[in-house]
Amino acid sequence: MDSNPLSQNGIVGRSEGADKSLLGRIAIATIRHPKTHEHQQHNSAMDLRENGFRFLQDRFAPIKTRAQFGPQQQGAMAVKNPSIYLKMKVLGALDIAPGKTRDQRVRSVAEMTFLDEEGNQYRFTWRTIQTWYYRYKNYGITGMDASPRSDKGKPRKTTPEEVLEAINQALPHFRQKESDKSRKHTWPPNKTAIYRFCIEKGLLQANQIARNTFSRMVEKYELLKPDPSESNKQRLAFSMQYANQLWQADTMFGPHIGGKQTKLIAFIDDASRVLCHGEFFLEENTDTMIRALRSAFYKRGLPEQLLVDNGSIYCSQEITLICARVGCILRHTAVRDASAKGKIERFFRRVRDQFLIRNLDLSSLQSLNRQFTDWVEQDYNATIHSTLGMKPIDRFGVDLSRIRFLSPSQDTDELFYAEDTRTVKKDNTFSFQGDRYESPIDMRGREIIVRYERHRKGLPIVYDNGRRLGQARLLDAVANGLARRREE
Template sequence: MKISKPIHPMALFRLSVLGTLAACPPLHRGELKQHLQALAARDYLDPTTGRPVRLAEKTIERWYYAYKRGDIEALAPCSRSDQGASKIDPALQQALLQAKQDNPQRSLNALIRLLEKEGRVARGVLSRSSVHRLLRRHGLSHTAGSPSQPRERRRFEAHHAGDLWQGDVMHGPKIPVKGRLRKVYLVSLMDDASRLITHSAFCTDEGALAIQGVLKQALLKRGLPSRLMLDQGAAYRSTQLQAICARLKIHMVYCAPYQPEGKGKIERWHRRVRDHFLGELDLQRIQGLEDLNARLWAWLDQDYHVTPHAGLNGLTPLARYQQDLVNIRPLGPLATELDALFHHYHTRKVRKDGTVSLHGQYLEVPFELVGQSVILVEDPHQRQVVAVLDAQEQPVGKATPLDARANLKRRRQQPVIPDPSPTAQTGPNAIELALQQQQVDWVLDTDANEEA
């Protein structure tokens, strides 16, 4: 089985900043500059601090060319040899920090100009990157007090099916699940151009795993989209989901927080589900989650997908989708690797008894790994560890559920004991020296007694 390597979280963040620019064909310099200016004008959530940040055009441009040269791996950060140290004079460091604290709205350029005007430093000596690293190390790099401006909104539609999918979660009813009533959530993915539901399912939660499960089924049924538009929820920003999309060349687009207008099509889909599906559903007939989903999928095929849609000039979602079959990216050879692309990776240290823990369960790994850090490769939808990797990401065995009772009768592997046969010694020996000293002491004691 093929095992994919984990992707650095910062590389995923940088790819999300590039967005659709990463998928664009080679651009002329003027066109690229326009894209960079637009990206630099946006706010982004720093993956390490969670705070909104702005990025310079040069920074985004550097990431763009790195991605074109070396794909997602080229976006992973490299450690600086001088990390944690600043070449700025300590007195200037203190002055910069004080100036920023006095007025948190001061930009990097404003801070540098202030020190230059005060005569503390010659013009051009301080670089923006050095000042930025200094402020970031002291938690002062974020901006404050930025004025709010009205957000421009425009109706949009993808050019063809498969160009853009929208995803969202709707709160559903309570149904019996394993003997008790539980609230369920409808996780859906919609093709923007055709309004076709690429896959939708009721789940017992709205977490990252449920969303990944729906995405996996949508890919198997409808091929690969070019872009995936989601909201800012933590489940949609999970490292695993970003890694999956990066490997499949699906560019993630995030809606602005608290702006439901940006995903109006899927909101209308939710309204249709409430009115035409849940409104007609007899909950007394529902025996479990599988029963509810069977009815949902039947309603999708027999009603929603074959009903004319006003926003499609009277076409049905299925008919509109079929018009663009030539534009759909098929999975092709990736179909055999799809399970591996959805694997999760967990780093664990092997205990002295040869076990590791995952999701509250103890697993046994090869005993020779005791004391080492290993990577557990999990199929999250089967809740099964499919491989164990070492620190160099090489397979080193399997993980099996701990059976403590079986271990009671299991024959232990004995350690190799060195051969106890005597060997000739030519140098000093502590035992022989002790014996010689005792003999000397005995002779001295005997002589002393005779003289007495």
């Protein structure tokens, strides 16, 4: 005969059924117990809950809490990712814990120690138990498995592209001179030395990236690892024959305004060395790239090719779409091959050496761009180039008859709009950004392309297979009903 009173009352020990719900068996034992049955007519549901909790306390009485273990008897362990079994075991104790409110029951359960599948002892704070409770309430058991952060392991303030740009600007100051044979140099230089140089020169901000983060990012993305094919790669100096045959574009870090570092997006013509357009922005994203590209096209016409690197803004779908609309071939350099865009890199070095050393007015972004435009038009574009033997603006004017310019009009502005696909319903309407519009012509049951401005609310433009159909009309159902009555 089994001497275990728990077995006699329908409860098995842990070794006999650890996978079954202990808390459910406790409730059954409380109901089946003779003493509980005698008082069942007089006890309320609260008494039943307190009886079960006293049994649970007796059950876990021999187990010491984490605070009770000394340095030599550490029994309760810290766990980062408890199993779903352990979490549900803790939540199940809420049903029989004493307390009139859920918060009181949660704090009562927080005083208990629980065993996992391997017999290890754990205790959890009331905040942790409350978090599990709401996850189970909102998402069920599938929400109990904590998913990792979507940005885990990724830099949140400084991107690898920004670090690589800073390193490329800092490395020339560490390169060993061939004539210096008396000093010993190591290459590549120490990461700490590069980090300090970038902070001192303002290429990076200490509050944006720490030294350890900088070192981890350099090692993870191998930013200082030399390209094995670079030493054997044959490079030939090249130049286009005519202006606007090829533009080179890139981004450079500029001075700080209002605590934020500016970014210079610039376009240079390969044949004439004319700076087609350059503008400082506080953000480097697709919107700022489109603004700069739009100004460059209106200023200097349309290039046949645009050479860029593999940055996110240069590989975006919007830029690819705009180049396809105007008939410009978008070309990308090899990964980490800044030398392929030597002309724009040489221009950036001139900006750092001649423009940024001036006593600039950095009170606003508009003031900085105004000073930069004056320097470009009065100094850079108007100074005789050593290779060309003439001013870049004069060399650009030689091929002026070959250049395609954009005429300023509403249709031309639509080349830089974003676009989306919609299907027209049987009543010749379609939904867009929460509103219903009517197609300018009968397009029922057909798929159309809708172009629109990104940050400006306006009527979308309807296109069909590259053909502009016109501006969509906002649906006015009342007006349509009155017009139908007049026709009848």
